Amino acid sequence: MGIEELQAEQRKALNRLKRARGQLNAVIENFENGGECVDVIHQLAAVTSALNRAGFTIVAAAMKNCAFSDEPLTTPEELEKAFTSLA
Numbered sequence: 001m002g003i004e005e006l007q008a009e010q011r012k013a014l015n016r017l018k019r020a021r022g023q024l025n026a027v028i029e030n031f032e033n034g035g036e037c038v039d040v041i042h043q044l045a046a047v048t049s050a051l052n053r054a055g056f057t058i059v060a061a062a063m064k065n066c067a068f069s070d071e072p073l074t075t076p077e078e079l080e081k082a083f084t085s086l087a
Contacts, residue, residue, distance in 0.1 A: 005064075006061060006065060009057065009058075009061035009064070010061065012057055013054050013057040013058045013061065016050055016053050016054035016057060017050075017051075019050055020050035020054060023043060023046050023047045023050055024047045027040060027043040027047060030043060052086065055086045059079065059082055059083050059086065062074050062079055062082070063079055063083075066079060
């Protein structure tokens, strides 16, 4: 995996994390303002999903790096442990 591809994957993950942060801020605001429980739960589910997608994007980039690099940044064992922690 080239440096440009790695940077693109990192930008994608960062954008997902920022989106999740915005969603979490909306959850907190809605909760603090006495929002409907169902609305808070739906927003919280969206945050969880966004964080999961960001995590999988990060792990996928690391796996690509490990598979295609002569000097991977992480070992296969570290990747496996990180991946299973997302489940």
